Amino acid sequence: MEIKDSNKWMGRFFQSLAFKLSLSIFMLASVLLSSLGIYYIQKFFDGIEKDFYSSAHLPATLLDDGILPHASVRDVDVITTLMGTDVFEAFIEGSEGRISYGSDRMKEGERYAEISKNQILDGEVVTHWGIAASNVDVAGADLVHLTAPLCLANGTTGRLHLLVDTGNMKRHKNVVASWFLLGFTGCIFVLSLSCATLVRFMTSPRLRDVASCLAAVEQGDYSVRVRREASADELGELSRGVNHMIRELESRRIEREELETALRIAKEDAEKASRSKSEFLANMSHEIRTPMNGVMGMAQLMKDTELSVEQREYTDTISASSENLLKIINNILDLSRIEMGKFNLNIDTVDVEKVLNELHTFFTPSVIEKGLELKVDCADDLPLVCTDEGSLRQVLINLMANAVKFTQKGHVEVGVQCLERTGNECTLAFRVTDTGIGISEDAQEIIFHEFTQADGSHTRAFGGTGLGLAISKKMVEQLGGRLTVGSEPGKGSEFRFNISVNMEDTADKETPIVEVPSEEESLGLDVLLVEDNKLNQRVAVKMLEKMGCRVDVAENGREALNALKLSLPEDERPRYDMIFMDIQMPVLDGLKATVMIRGQEGEEHRTPIVAITAHAMKGDRERFLEHGMDGYLSKPVRREDMRTMLKQYC
Ligand code: ADP
Numbered sequence: 001m002e003i004k005d006s007n008k009w010m011g012r013f014f015q016s017l018a019f020k021l022s023l024s025i026f027m028l029a030s031v032l033l034s035s036l037g038i039y040y041i042q043k044f045f046d047g048i049e050k051d052f053y054s055s056a057h058l059p060a061t062l063l064d065d066g067i068l069p070h071a072s073v074r075d076v077d078v079i080t081t082l083m084g085t086d087v088f089e090a091f092i093e094g095s096e097g098r099i100s101y102g103s104d105r106m107k108e109g110e111r112y113a114e115i116s117k118n119q120i121l122d123g124e125v126v127t128h129w130g131i132a133a134s135n136v137d138v139a140g141a142d143l144v145h146l147t148a149p150l151c152l153a154n155g156t157t158g159r160l161h162l163l164v165d166t167g168n169m170k171r172h173k174n175v176v177a178s179w180f181l182l183g184f185t186g187c188i189f190v191l192s193l194s195c196a197t198l199v200r201f202m203t204s205p206r207l208r209d210v211a212s213c214l215a216a217v218e219q220g221d222y223s224v225r226v227r228r229e230a231s232a233d234e235l236g237e238l239s240r241g242v243n244h245m246i247r248e249l250e251s252r253r254i255e256r257e258e259l260e261t262a263l264r265i266a267k268e269d270a271e272k273a274s275r276s277k278s279e280f281l282a283n284m285s286h287e288i289r290t291p292m293n294g295v296m297g298m299a300q301l302m303k304d305t306e307l308s309v310e311q312r313e314y315t316d317t318i319s320a321s322s323e324n325l326l327k328i329i330n331n332i333l334d335l336s337r338i339e340m341g342k343f344n345l346n347i348d349t350v351d352v353e354k355v356l357n358e359l360h361t362f363f364t365p366s367v368i369e370k371g372l373e374l375k376v377d378c379a380d381d382l383p384l385v386c387t388d389e390g391s392l393r394q395v396l397i398n399l400m401a402n403a404v405k406f407t408q409k410g411h412v413e414v415g416v417q418c419l420e421r422t423g424n425e426c427t428l429a430f431r432v433t434d435t436g437i438g439i440s441e442d443a444q445e446i447i448f449h450e451f452t453q454a455d456g457s458h459t460r461a462f463g464g465t466g467l468g469l470a471i472s473k474k475m476v477e478q479l480g481g482r483l484t485v486g487s488e489p490g491k492g493s494e495f496r497f498n499i500s501v502n503m504e505d506t507a508d509k510e511t512p513i514v515e516v517p518s519e520e521e522s523l524g525l526d527v528l529l530v531e532d533n534k535l536n537q538r539v540a541v542k543m544l545e546k547m548g549c550r551v552d553v554a555e556n557g558r559e560a561l562n563a564l565k566l567s568l569p570e571d572e573r574p575r576y577d578m579i580f581m582d583i584q585m586p587v588l589d590g591l592k593a594t595v596m597i598r599g600q601e602g603e604e605h606r607t608p609i610v611a612i613t614a615h616a617m618k619g620d621r622e623r624f625l626e627h628g629m630d631g632y633l634s635k636p637v638r639r640e641d642m643r644t645m646l647k648q649y650c
Helices: 002-015 017-054 057-064 070-074 076-083 112-120 167-218 234-303 309-339 352-369 389-405 441-446 468-478 534-546 557-564 590-600 620-626 639-649
Strands: 087-093 099-102 126-128 131-135 143-151 157-165 347-350 373-378 385-388 411-422 425-434 484-488 492-503 526-530 550-554 578-582 609-613 631-634
Touching (some): 017 167, 234 534, 347 389, 352 373, 389 411, 389 492, 526 534, 534 550, 590 609
Parallel strands (some): 373 411, 526 550
Antiparallel strands (some): 411 425, 484 492
């Protein structure tokens, strides 16, 4: 852990600005001081060499002035003492070129040129400060041959030749060079270190301040500011820039918050307005359903009476119109249900093949009427699946109704196939195709919007509200799919959607038993009808009587409790096979009445209670069952639905 921390610290140090600046200073100082060092070392070397070569003048001058006898060159120690350097050999060369005196007496009288050729000599002669010097090639010794001019006793000129050891001079040079090197290196380090410390001291606190401000801003704190923003240097400029940026961000945040608040309020208002609209639509359609019950019920009852041809035509028209009106109301109710978020899926086991066959039966009359062909293309291997049958059925009804409506000749086909199976899941692909008028590409873009039709003109040939596809699209989305269309004007259309569903064990798949309703069958049941609306009372009583039921009527929940005489002992109470109970009633509503009935009746004589209601919102069914009811029929009630309920519960 510690190693990790120190590595991290080192990494940060090497990347820090202070380190980089220090490195630059170090490099600059190295170059400058090294150049300076080389210059001064050279100067010192020159001084040392000058001293060295100049030292040869002293014995020559002394010999010239006669202070030293010429014979003294025979003693190299004397010359060495005078020069301060080790003299290896000394000669005086006379005017005739012969050695008059020499430290090596054997060579006296010999010609200097001979000796130098054999022994002393050497390379190129260079004059240093008036002394001719050349390097001498004597093994093992670092010698130089110095020559100084000399006046001889007989008035002629000669030369003093010295072979001098340069070892001392070189050592001196090395010592000087070493000291210089040491001094300059030390200077470089001290300079770099002090500059680095200075840079660090001047920049680090301010950079840290900037960094901590930026970190605070990152955390959403816009109140922080970098200090010393007034200073005129680059860091001051940086501080001013950062502070300006923070102020800008702060004002933008305030603006954004204000905008968000305004947007939220606008969204809430819009949602409120949309909810009010949906509630209004739901209430309206609910209110319309109650009188519709009367209209449809009465028209149905009238059809069962003796009618002239003209009267029958009128009644049929009333029935057809009210059916259409009911469809519109149902669509509006569905839409408002979806928009209010009250649309819940009711997932159960669904036999898709059965659903399609039922749709075939349902659409057969209208297809035959238009001279069309209706095909169902259902794959053989369809499993039982888990989905919301009601929504699926409604989507297919909407699509098939459109297909029939917009097709004049040819066929309408509904098909489903299982695209793929993975584990317990399968993807069902549904399609509804027709050979109708088709939809232009532009119109394909808009037909899924509410209240929109491909032909929006006043002269359009087909009726409709433009709601069916909008509802279908939303329902398919709820089922987990996406409704799409492909079409060519004049050739036909194809609506498609895929949904992924869980599969049920196919062994459970039952062959559908189609129950043929028998209108004639007399049920002979005792029914209590609890309904406050007189018209609806009459409709329901007539329907029930037609089914061979005996009907008692109660105007509200209180009257229903009275009719059931729940205060009497159980075996003295009147028995009913079924209670049809309206929900919204004066005095005592249907739900409260049901709770009271369930509280007082014995378990053995539990009477089935079925709600008859214009409350057709999702979730209502569950509410009714929670209050002790057994089922519900939504208004307008059809005779077949009532019969089904009676058969199911009695
Ligand atoms: P409605 O049918 O009540 O007008 P829809 O939402 O169901 O409302 O359809 C919207 C529009 O889409 C229709 O008015 C029609 O112009 C077009 N449309 C839908 N289905 C078809 C189809 N099968 N063939 C041709 N046009 C169609």
